[in-house]
Amino acid sequence: MTHIYVFNLVQALVCLYALTLGGWPERATAVILLCASIATVLLPFDPSTSFRNVETLELIIDLVLMGGLMAIALLANRFWPLWLAALHLLAVAIHGVKGFDTSLVPWMYAAAGGKLAYPMILLLAAGVLRHRMRLARYGSDPDWSLPWRDIR
8 A cells, every 4th residue: 555655755755846947838738647646546446346347437548648648649749758658558458358258367357557657657757857948958948749730
């Protein structure tokens, strides 16, 4: 149970860092990661039955998060959101593995997705740091790369 508290603390600190010092892509990512975490914490949990089948509500949360991360990855003028979306795609795929092979051990199903969240948080922190470095070096750092902006 301690690892859950540690993760929540680390995520809260990194998201606070992103919200205060990040550009708009970093802020948007922090908001959707926090919303997904809060939604996950609010899910009902019964240790006797959890993770024995595909966790449908968790899958829905993960799919909504995937959509948000993909939108940021496609529109942001950054490279790190692509990696973040790719890591989360692995977390979504774990639900598919459980659906395909119901004999997957419940603790493995529960742990596999959670372990991917740590590098995702590290990528967000690195994204904020790189944003700050570009601001210091160049004086600006464009947030979005909107394809329709250059259409005449």
